[in-house]
Amino acid sequence: DGGITQSPKYLFRKEGQNVTLSCEQNLNHDAMYWYRQDPGQGLRLIYYSQIVNDFQKGDIAEGYSVSREKKESFPLTVTSAQKNPTAFYLCASSNFHDSNYGYTFGSGTRLTVV
């Protein structure tokens, strides 16, 4: 079955560490997205990529980095520059050329700073 896999489901980070969240899709989607979700704040776009080897900043990109070396993969690195990284992170993908399709979401990664 096609879908998006996020791993790990839970992740703990020490102060000053970089951590990488994995997102893999086998839907043959061109576009992939990373969102951050905090209680009462909805979904905020971190980065998105519409094609391999290209990505754009979203609304809250500071302290995060991404890469898109393969169509199937869009990992997100939370760097030590992100001062408040504790949140629920969601990855999504879509068929960029078909706007009425909507997004397919992964099951999320909950990151906690310890």
Place this chain on the structure above:
Amino acid sequence: AQSVTQLGSHVSVSEGALVLLRCNYSSSVPPYLFWYVQYPNQGLQLLLKYTTGATLVKGINGFEAEFKKSETSFHLTKPSAHMSDAAEYFCAVSRQGGKLIFGQGTELSVKP
């Protein structure tokens, strides 16, 4: 520019009662509109979508929504709430390039 407003961050209904979650959008072009549901610690799942054609859209789990252009609304309804409907619901509108703009979400509680 496109935007989405969900009225009410938290809605509480009794089991068996009507569910009504409100969504208004602003868009300079005919929009694509979506409702997603999120259960605790899970990703978002598509409930239904409006693209073109019939303005009353039926989705999964007995939900439906009506696109009303004159009111710029896309409210989500279900005739009879079930305990399993307790979740957070997001309305979204598409914008240029296929990116979705999400509302702030409405948490639905269902009382026995």
